[in-house]
Amino acid sequence: MPDQAARSAVRDAFARHRLSWLDALPWLAAALVYVLLPHYLALATQVMIMIAFALALDLALGYGGIATLGHAAFFGIGAYAAGLYALKISGEPISGLLVAAVAAGLAGIASGALILRTRGLTLVTLTLAIATMLHEFANSWKSLTGGADGLYGFRIAPVLGRFPFDLFGRTGFLYAAAVLACLFFLSKALVNSPFGLTMRGIRDNPVRMRMLGVPVKRRLITLYAISAAVAGIAGGLSAQVTKLVGLDSLAFSLSGNVLVMLILGGTGSLYGAFLGATAFVVLSDRAAAVSPFHWLFALGILLILAVRYAPQGLAGLLADAARGLMKRMRRA
């Protein structure tokens, strides 16, 4: 009997991460937004950029258990790399994203090798220190980054040489959607691979994984670098679509916001990033138009209540609701 239970647990663990009809939903939603809400394309593009960023954080945090309050460091490195590439070398967007990914990924390897031997609060503090240091660095090296004014005045060439960025943000929207889809399916493949399973093992019990012969630290650094590269792509995307890179792309508030989005959405499922980032960006856009401080107050209350009443995040709430519905339907 316990054998059967174990087998079904393993089956569940895999089933939860296989492709399902759920994976079509975001792209359906994106298509609907494109057709029905043409005035909100800029906001929707912003949502997708933040989804990509939250996805990156989910890889590190949800699958590797790496707690960080400094992931904006990689978003910002990607944004500045893409901006500088467009400004100094070429406006070609896809190579720009690759440059952003490589720059952020290398930074991930370097900082990961330094800090991933620590855990818990020390790790959180170190990620925070590194991100704050980069922020100060970008602020003082004005000749490269433009300091507080930011980087601007660069042009982005048409995507694939065919689709120029238009005034209404249509190309930007479709471009961001395509990049996000690539990132999502690659992440999905990654977390379902043997590497992804190893990472979940490390997250749940690093000592035991080391005893099984897994090079824990090297795996953690690899995951951290991948997560950093994805965050860098999100940053690069933001730079290319908005044609502006500001210091806020390295700021503590961005690190905090993306963490809030992910935990609100739910960690360790990849879907949480979609739910959390969409809810957060849309709500904060609407509410900030009314009053930023009232929004902050409401958000604070929401966070406190969420920890108490929805510990698994929005994704957990939805899953619970779906399970309850199924049970009731089966009974009927």
Add this chain to the structure above:
Amino acid sequence: MLKLTATVLALLVDGISYGMILFLMSVGLTITLGVMRIANLAHCGFAMVGGYIGYALATQAGLGLGLSLPLAAAATMLLGLALERTLFRWVYAVSELKQILMTIGLAFVMIASVNALFGSNMNTVPVPALLAGTLTLGFLSLSTYRFFIVLVSTAIAVCLWLVLEHTDYGARLRAAVDNPRMARCIGIDVPRLFAGTFALGCGLAAVAGVLGSQFLPLEPWYALEYLVPVLLVVAVGGLGSMKGSFYAALLLGVIDTFGRYYIPAAGAFVIYLVVLAALLWRPQGVFARA
């Protein structure tokens, strides 16, 4: 030579007073982290709330610093006690991330409330005329107020040390830090001890908020603005170690002040480099017991 000495001494007083403010802010945080295992990102919010209460008492009620400082500390302690009994109780047993989420939420609520009540301008608690000028000792001229901060906070630190080392309460607290389960087994009421200590930490943060407002001016984002240096102090000092926090705060305050003065171009990130190196060298905190 005389001028150099005067500059160095003046910088030293500035650095030490900044460090002492950081120390007062970090006492509560190092205890919540080391003892209760709660990553309390709202801790600087208590310093801010205390600072604003002091500001309101001094400007609107017209009280002097001598009255508004203890009143602000007492009010913040009550607030801390009330929150510990309710919100913080919810997150004792959940993961670090949930704690971070909850306390960020609390910090947001504090920021929004302070903004609604006091607006988004920068405010400082007025300094009494007695402490306003500069102190001239021969070739030295030091800010009287900075000197006053050093004196007051040193007195507080000495009191803390006496309480910790020489009273029953201190012995209980040290026992609870070292081994909460064993402390409970021998009949120490650990939750009550924590609640009292949490409130004490909030009160000390409020003192820092009021006293430090001359160079860390009060504004709504204060709660997150100074969180980074305070977290650095706690991490370098070692979680749960007040003595560690004391040395770390002094060191960081002095290094930061000298860094900003002598290498202005790189000034702001000298401190982060130092902290990074320190934590890589000893991840458990430089001043932690091995």
